[in-house]
Amino acid sequence: MNSPTFKAFLVTQTESGQFHTGIADKTWDDLPAGDVLIRVHYSSLNYKDALSATGQPGVTKKFPHVPGIDAAGTVVSSASHQFHENQKVIVTGFDLGMNTWGGFAEYIRVPAEWVVPLPQGLTLRESMIFGTAGLTAALCTEALEQNSITPKAGEILVTGATGGVGSMAVSILAKLGYSVAAVTGKKSQHSYLMSLGASSVLSREEVDDQSGKPLLKERWAGAIDSVGGNILATAVKSAKYSGCVAACGLVSGADLVTTVYPFILRGVRLIGIDSAKCPVSKRLPIWEKLARDWKPAVLEKMVTAITLEELPEKIDAILKGETVGRVLVALAG
Numbered sequence: 001m002n003s004p005t006f007k008a009f010l011v012t013q014t015e016s017g018q019f020h021t022g023i024a025d026k027t028w029d030d031l032p033a034g035d036v037l038i039r040v041h042y043s044s045l046n047y048k049d050a051l052s053a054t055g056q057p058g059v060t061k062k063f064p065h066v067p068g069i070d071a072a073g074t075v076v077s078s079a080s081h082q083f084h085e086n087q088k089v090i091v092t093g094f095d096l097g098m099n100t101w102g103g104f105a106e107y108i109r110v111p112a113e114w115v116v117p118l119p120q121g122l123t124l125r126e127s128m129i130f131g132t133a134g135l136t137a138a139l140c141t142e143a144l145e146q147n148s149i150t151p152k153a154g155e156i157l158v159t160g161a162t163g164g165v166g167s168m169a170v171s172i173l174a175k176l177g178y179s180v181a182a183v184t185g186k187k188s189q190h191s192y193l194m195s196l197g198a199s200s201v202l203s204r205e206e207v208d209d210q211s212g213k214p215l216l217k218e219r220w221a222g223a224i225d226s227v228g229g230n231i232l233a234t235a236v237k238s239a240k241y242s243g244c245v246a247a248c249g250l251v252s253g254a255d256l257v258t259t260v261y262p263f264i265l266r267g268v269r270l271i272g273i274d275s276a277k278c279p280v281s282k283r284l285p286i287w288e289k290l291a292r293d294w295k296p297a298v299l300e301k302m303v304t305a306i307t308l309e310e311l312p313e314k315i316d317a318i319l320k321g322e323t324v325g326r327v328l329v330a331l332a333g
Contacts, residue, residue, distance in 0.1 A: 003028040007331075008105035009308045011053050013063040019055040021315075023308055032100055034109035035080045038089060040073040042128035043103030045306075045327035046164060047251065050315045052097060059098055068103030069096050069276075070131040072124040073332065080112035088118035090287065092132045093276035104308060106331050116283055121291035129303045129326050130290055133164030134172075136275040138286045138294060140165075140224040140246035141172050143271045147222075147244040151177040154221030155200075157235055159183045159207065161193055165226040165248060167325045171196045171296035173224075181220070183207050183231070189324055196298050209234040214259040218266070222246070229253025237261075239268045248273040251321075303328050 010024040028037065052060040052067040060067070075087045083089065094114045096102045118127060130138075144156070156173055160166040161182035173180045174197020182198035183206070184190070190201045208231050209216055216238040223235040226249035235245050236258055247270060262268040302325030306314055317323050 006106035007308060008066045008101070009053075009068070009311055011055070011060075011063055011065045011067060013055065019053075019063070021053055021312055026105065028107060028109070030101075031107060031109040035112040036078045036083055036089070036115050037076040037107065037109045038071065038073045038091065038115075039076050039332055040071045040103055040106055040108055041124045041330075041332045042072050043068045043329040043331065044070045044128045044131035044133070044164075045311065045314055045318060045323075045329060046070065046132055047318055048132075049097060049102075049104070050318045053311075053315050054319070062099055065099075066101040066105045067097045068105070068329070069093060069098065070128055071096065071103030071108050072118065072127045073108075076107070078112070082112055083115060083117075088124055090116045090118055090127050092116075092135055092283075093278065104311065104329065113280060116280060116287055119288050119291040121295070122287070125328070126295075126299060127287075128328055129299050130168065131164070131326065132275055133326060134168045134290060135278075135283065135286060136165050136226075136248050136273060137168035137172055137224065138290055139273050139275055139278065140169060140248055141176070141294070142286065143246045143273060144222045144224075144244050147269055147271070148242075149222040149244050151179070154240060155179045155181050155219070157181050157183065157207065157220040157223035157225075158198075159223070159231050159235065160226040160249065160251065161198070161201075162186050162189045162324045163226060163251075164326050165224075167196060167302045169224045169226075170198050171298050171302065172294050174198070175294060175296045186324070192301075192324060195301055197296070204231065207231055207234050207238075209237065213237070214261040215265070218243075225249065227252035229255060230257070232256055233258045236268055236270060239266065241266045242268075244269045244271060246271045246273050248275075302326050305330050
C-alpha cells in the first residue's frame with residue numbers, strides 16, 4: 001500500500017530548548033509501530049494537549065512530536081482481526097498524544113488495545129465533541145451512580161463547569177435528571193451553563209472555603225470536581241452524609257488539605273477518576289451510554305470547531321483559561 005503524504009501539527013525543540021509548532025508534511029513511515037492505521041477525521045483540544053504542545057516534560061519527553069490525546073476516524077488497515085478497513089473507531093487516552101504521535105494529524109497508528117469501535121447512535125464528530133472530556137465526565141457520573149447517588153439524593157456540585165469536563169458533566173447529569181450546581185469564575189458564562197441544564201450557577205468564592213474548619217454545612221449529595229486544590233477540599237467538607245465526590249483534575253492545585261472527619265463522621269466517599277488508562281472493557285459500556293441514554297441534546301452548544309492551522313491560538317487560550325466547552329479539531333471530516 002502506498003504511503004501518502006499527510007499533514008500533521010508538529011512540535012519541535014531547538015538546540016537552545018525552545019519549542020515551535022507548525023504544520024508539517026509526513027508519511028505513514030513516520031508513524032510509530034502499531035496494529036491499526038487510522039485516517040483521522042476529528043480530534044479535540046484538551047489541556048493536556050496544550051501542555052504537550054508547549055514542551056511540558058511531565059506530558060511529553062521526546063520531540064519532534066504530534067500532540068492530540070483524542071482521535072476518531074476510519075481504519076485504513078489492521079493487523080488485528082478485531083478491526084477492518086473503513087470501520088469507524090475512537091481512540092482516546094493511553095499514550096496517544098503523549099509520547100506516541102497523536103490525533104493532531106491526518107493519520108495515526110496505534111495498538112489494537114487502544115481502539116474502540118464507534119457505537120451506533122454516535123457520529124465521529126459527536127465522539128470527538130465528547131472526547132476524553134466526555135469520557136471522564138461519564139466515568140464520574142458512573143461513580144456517583146455506583147455509590148447510590150440518585151437524582152433524588154440531592155444537588156450535585158460541578159466545579160470548573162465551563163471547561164471541557166465540567167461542561168460535559170453538567171449536560172450529562174442534567175440529561176439524567178439531576179439538579180446541578182455549576183461553579184465558574186466566568187461571570188459572562190452563566191447563561192451558557194444554564195443552557196446546558198444547570199439548575200444554579202455559583203462563583204468560585206462560594207465553594208472555596210478559607211475558614212480552615214474541618215467540616216462545613218452539608219450541601220451536596222455529590223460532586224464532580226475537575227479543579228482540585230482547596231475547592232476539592234471544600235466539596236469534601238460540605239458533602240452530605242454518605243455523599244460522593246468524584247475527583248478528576250488539578251488545574252487549581254494538586255494539594256488536598258483536609259481531615260478525616262468528613263470520611264469518619266459523614267461517611268463521605270472520595271473517588272479518583274482516571275480515563276487515560278481506563279481499560280477498553282470499561283470504556284465500551286460508557287461509550288454505549290454516551291451514544292444513547294446519556295447523550296445530551298446540547299452537544300453542539302458546547303463546541304467550537306477549528307482546523308490544524310488554528311490550533312496555536314486555541315492552545316494559548318486554553319492555557320490562559322479562556323476557552324469554554326469543547327474545541328473540536330476537524331481534519332478529514
